[in-house]
Amino acid sequence: MKCSFGRIIENDKIINNIYKLEVEFDGKINPGQFFMLKTLDNSFLLPRPISVYDVGENKVVFLYRIEGHGTEMISKTLSNHEIQLFGPLGNGFNLQEIKGKTAVIGGGIGIAPLFYLIKKLKKENTDSYLGFKETPYCLEEFERYSNKVVVATEDGSVGDKGYITNSINVKDYDTIITCGPSIMMEKVIQMCRENDVKVFASLESRMACGIGACLGCAMKTKKGNQRVCKEGPVFNGEELMIY
Amino acid sequence: MANLKVNVLNMDFKNPILTASGTFGFGEEYVQVYDISILGGICSKGLTIKPKEGNKGTRLWETPMGMMNSIGLQNPGVEKFISEELPKMKKYNTKIIANLGGGTIEDYLEGVKKLNKTDIDILELNISCPNVKSGGMAFGIKSEIAYEVVKEVRKVCSKPLMVKLSPNAENISDMAVTCEKAGADAISLINTLKGMAVDIYKRKPVFENTYAGLSGPAVKPVALRMVHEVCKAVSIPVCGIGGITTGKDVIEFIMAGASLIQIGTANFVKPDICLDIINEITEFMDKEGIKDLNEIRGIV
Ligand SMILES: Cc1cc2nc3c(=O)[nH]c(=O)nc-3n(C[C@H](O)[C@H](O)[C@H](O)COP(=O)(O)OP(=O)(O)OC[C@H]3O[C@@H](n4cnc5c(N)ncnc54)[C@H](O)[C@@H]3O)c2cc1C
Ligand SMILES: Cc1cc2nc3c(=O)[nH]c(=O)nc-3n(C[C@H](O)[C@H](O)[C@H](O)COP(=O)(O)O)c2cc1C
């Protein structure tokens, strides 16, 4: 993978503090991989890891939430300007291992890596469970590639009221894929373990290099220290210790 | 065309640009990003005699134009380095510097003996890591203690010996002179500055070890001043490290007297930044009519 400067096609707010960023890019990307993004103005130092939301002809699409200074500076970068783009990085999802009836469970901005994944899966086998604090986003896009979409909001404004993990019966599925707040992923993994369902989780860790050199993102697993940026970000639920 | 070649420790380097320990792994990851044979050399991740798992909890934290790390010398151990990493590194057609850390003098000596038998080009003795309890930096604070370690290591070390200093040393030029007296062939500096961050929402330090090592552009002026002081004080070659991100930064360190340069945190800012840096040095030299870096070394 190379480090390049990509022209921004679009960088628009879709709701509140959620943005969609489209950048020119030509190359092969697996669902679940991520890029390290950085603005060219040196307004922050370390590139920020952001998952691939979608891939189009000569472009890669990101969905991100303004979390702090870095993502805020990214949101202020205008279309037609360039952004530093390093990737695709990480293992991504192994499509061969995702078999049978499948559910993706996303919480908030954690839905980002799941969209390009479901595009690659068989629609009739794939259900999407998406949880949000308040107003949901990207539902129509998920509906296009899902057998069904189940939504939960904590304030009950749309879909089920409460956490999305209360809306799913994991026993209905052969494979579960999850990304979101760690409390949510913990719960999903726990339910899958209790019911012997295969589960994969896309994890986060603070990163500096993004390619396995600095060991800053290391996480203890049953296989010893693993680099979230290199051996991950997608891990088999069985390997994870923290949960 | 400008000539970036440097001869240091009786060795020819393609250029003075080395990658700093802990920021470039063992080089392997960067092979996919750019042709790393353009580098003057690569410093390995800090090695210890026994493998180390490194520190728990948060390991990285960004600061204004800098970062803090508390990796805790996670590494496969000297033996595995020799059997698995070094053979790959030797293929990169660049100088290989093994960075050795330790908890006790015995650890260092054992590591040195093992590395003597390999074809590494330089041994960089890290007496300055702030991130391991009971070790590393303890040796890098007081000159008398550093003298003991370097003297003992010198007795057994058959490789060119570069001692890496901590900016947390009580007196940096005294420390450098002491290491020179104890037999160091070269000095590299600076390692990270001891720093701290507090998570105000959790009301506790960000790092499990409370303190962590600060690096990146934020430390550059301090690093440059220390390199300048040390270059004035010793007659052995000095390798300048600390916050360097551009070719112009490199020129500053060379004008301050450095013979070699290490690029650390900048590798994270842009993974192929060493390429840019080397091009910028060439450009600067051509523009200024400098044919050889010796013309400007130590002129300030
Ligand atoms: C593999 C991976 C994929 C990700 N994908 C997405 C995505 O698709 N969309 C999205 O909105 N966010 C994603 N994130 C989280 C995103 O990287 C952080 O929200 C972002 O780095 C925060 O930076 P900031 O400067 O805005 O916040 P600040 O809090 O100011 O950041 C300060 C430092 O902390 C680091 N940091 C803070 N929060 C996180 C976090 N949760 N994970 C990793 N590093 C963090 C930053 O990189 C930076 O170095 C992903 C993280 C990882 C590891
Ligand atoms: C993530 C990280 C890991 C490091 N690990 C080591 C190490 O193992 N041994 C060592 O001697 N220095 C280590 N260092 C220090 C660097 O080699 C360098 O001396 C320091 O970061 C200052 O240079 P910079 O500002 O260019 O990064 C590490 C630095 C960072 C940022």
Ligand code: FES
């Ligand atoms: S971010 Fe550097 S090893 Fe993962």
